[in-house]
Amino acid sequence: xxxxxxxxxxxxxxxxxxxxxxxxxxxxxxxxxxxxxxxxxxxxxxxxxxxxxxxxxxxxxxxxxxxxxxxxxxxxxxxxxxxxxxxxxxxxxxxxxxxxxxxxxxxxxxxxxxxxxxxxxxxxxxx
Amino acid sequence: xxxxxxxxxxxxxxxxxxxxxxxxxxxxxxxxxxxxxxxxxxxxxxxxxxxxxxxxxxxxxxxxxxxxxxxxxxxxxxxxxxxxxxxxxxxxxxxxxxxxxxxxxxxxxxxxxxxxxxxxxxxxxxx
Amino acid sequence: xxxxxxxxxxxxxxxxxxxxxxxxxxxxxxxxxxxxxxxxxxxxxxxxxxxxxxxxxxxxxxxxxxxxxxxxxxxxxxxxxxxxxxxxxxxxxxxxxxxxxxxxxxxxxxxxxxxxxxxxxxxxxxx
Amino acid sequence: xxxxxxxxxxxxxxxxxxxxxxxxxxxxxxxxxxxxxxxxxxxxxxxxxxxxxxxxxxxxxxxxxxxxxxxxxxxxxxxxxxxxxxxxxxxxxxxxxxxxxxxxxxxxxxxxxxxxxxxxxxxxxxx
Numbered sequence: 357x358x359x360x361x362x363x364x365x366x367x368x369x370x371x372x373x374x375x376x377x378x379x380x381x382x383x384x385x386x387x388x389x390x391x392x393x394x395x396x397x398x399x400x401x402x403x404x405x406x407x408x409x410x411x412x413x414x415x416x417x418x419x420x421x422x423x424x425x426x427x428x429x430x431x432x433x434x435x436x437x438x439x440x441x442x443x444x445x446x447x448x449x450x451x452x453x454x455x456x457x458x459x460x461x462x463x464x465x466x467x468x469x470x471x472x473x474x475x476x477x478x479x480x481x482x483x
Numbered sequence: 484x485x486x487x488x489x490x491x492x493x494x495x496x497x498x499x500x501x502x503x504x505x506x507x508x509x510x511x512x513x514x515x516x517x518x519x520x521x522x523x524x525x526x527x528x529x530x531x532x533x534x535x536x537x538x539x540x541x542x543x544x545x546x547x548x549x550x551x552x553x554x555x556x557x558x559x560x561x562x563x564x565x566x567x568x569x570x571x572x573x574x575x576x577x578x579x580x581x582x583x584x585x586x587x588x589x590x591x592x593x594x595x596x597x598x599x600x601x602x603x604x605x606x607x608x609x610x
Numbered sequence: 611x612x613x614x615x616x617x618x619x620x621x622x623x624x625x626x627x628x629x630x631x632x633x634x635x636x637x638x639x640x641x642x643x644x645x646x647x648x649x650x651x652x653x654x655x656x657x658x659x660x661x662x663x664x665x666x667x668x669x670x671x672x673x674x675x676x677x678x679x680x681x682x683x684x685x686x687x688x689x690x691x692x693x694x695x696x697x698x699x700x701x702x703x704x705x706x707x708x709x710x711x712x713x714x715x716x717x718x719x720x721x722x723x724x725x726x727x728x729x730x731x732x733x734x735x736x737x
Numbered sequence: 738x739x740x741x742x743x744x745x746x747x748x749x750x751x752x753x754x755x756x757x758x759x760x761x762x763x764x765x766x767x768x769x770x771x772x773x774x775x776x777x778x779x780x781x782x783x784x785x786x787x788x789x790x791x792x793x794x795x796x797x798x799x800x801x802x803x804x805x806x807x808x809x810x811x812x813x814x815x816x817x818x819x820x821x822x823x824x825x826x827x828x829x830x831x832x833x834x835x836x837x838x839x840x841x842x843x844x845x846x847x848x849x850x851x852x853x854x855x856x857x858x859x860x861x862x863x864x
Contacts, residue, residue, distance in 0.1 A: 360519075391523070391526055391545055392519060392523025392526060392527070393519070393523075395519060395522045395523070395526070396517065396519025396522070396523070399518055399519060399522070400519070417552070418518055418552050419551065420550060420551040420552065421522075421549070421550060422547060422548070423547060423548060423549075424546065425544070425546060425547065
């Protein structure tokens with residue numbers, strides 16, 4: 357997240373927001389934010405939302421995610437909002453909506469769902 | 484790709500390889516390469532594989548991708564191999580396998596499928 | 611839908627509901643409704659939601675869907691609620707939530723996102 | 738599977754084939770096999786491929802699958818070939834390719850990846 361220049365704001369239990377300010381380092385050849393950076397903040401927002409509902413000794417790993425890219429990522433700010441859809445004993449499903457903010461207006465640019473696996477006491481893989 | 488330190492090697496029509504050398508800027512807190520960086524090179528490998536089969540005046544956009552993360556991304560090199568599964572008039576399906584290379588041994592660490600949309604003459608969104 | 615015994619209720623533009631009454635023909639070996647039947651009504655709910663926002667001469671095709679299966683499908687009724695997330699010129703993204711209803715209580719059992727492609731004048735593939 | 742009229746052929750450890758003969762009960766309004774039936778045999782082929790590599794006291798549950806639908810499902814026979822991509826302690830990733838067979842010629846019509854969860858001793862949810 358530091359390499360991308362993203363900032364994390366926990367909003368509430370099960371809800372997390374991550375914001376990213378567009379710039380040259382994370383842009384592709386047309387000046388839009390690269391899909392990889394959009395995916396990274398969306399996956400992180402979903403993962404932290406899941407983590408925010410777990411007991412302190414547990415971590416989460418992303419087992420899989422799907423992201424639909426709906427519009428080019430551009431504007432003053434890119435904001436990913438993660439939310440837990442369903443918690444389970446082993447697997448949690450979370451989503452993230454990504455918005456671009458231009459002159460105060462938000463527009464949905466991507467939608468992600470992710471399966472997170474709860475991890476306990478597995479050295480090196482907890483998050 | 485430059486920010487991540489990735490290098491692109493076209494292998495053959497419909498086949499593309501992207502390699503990434505792990506380092507602090509793209510790692511998460513346990514020293515593994517961040518899932519966002521793994522996704523970025525996998526998505527790019529699939530996208531360039533699709534692009535390699537198109538006529539010169541066309542571009543591609545990723546409409547969606549799903550990635551399954553199978554093992555932590557660590558080692559000397561992370562390699563994404565993109566391959567076209569099926570070309571269509573509007574949509575192309577491509578896959579990417581991501582391997583970690585440790586002491587010359589490769590291990591599958593992620594698997595992606597992506598839907599790429601062919602773009603012609605849409606200013607600013609072609610790739 | 612007839613083979614499965616499902617019924618379709620359009621709720622509003624962009625919103626569709628499909629209900630399915632569990633029975634032996636669509637159950638697997640433990641008496642739950644088969645994942646294939648759950649997927650079928652979820653995909654249909656998302657597709658009809660997309661179709662409900664299109665002009666009369668257009669059809670939709672499912673290009674892809676992902677479904678997360680969250681709990682066994684059992685109960686008095688299985689209900690899929692489809693909703694459009696974003697419409698586009700060529701591609702529309704829709705979601706469907708599937709609930710099981712037991713003694714009047716609903717519980718989320720599956721979550722689907724689908725990419726629908728708008729089709730115009732392609733003989734045989736419009737829906 | 739019986740309702741769909743599908744037949745299962747185990748091919749080898751980690752490889753499973755399911756075949757389906759098109760007919761009115763599983764067709765949509767244009768005479769093609771319904772996407773729900775295609776998904777059902779693809780998911781089953783992937784799931785049985787995973788199951789074929791497990792010890793006898795374990796079952797599998799599909800946690801999620803994504804399917805890309807590449808061409809209409811028609812012809813003399815619809816064949817799903819499931820294959821394990823990677824086995825893990827808790828989660829297994831499998832794929833299925835679905836082909837239509839017309840006059841002896843096969844054509845790829847769908848591609849699925851599925852996450853299967855191994856289950857042991859959970860009454861009612863093992864498969």
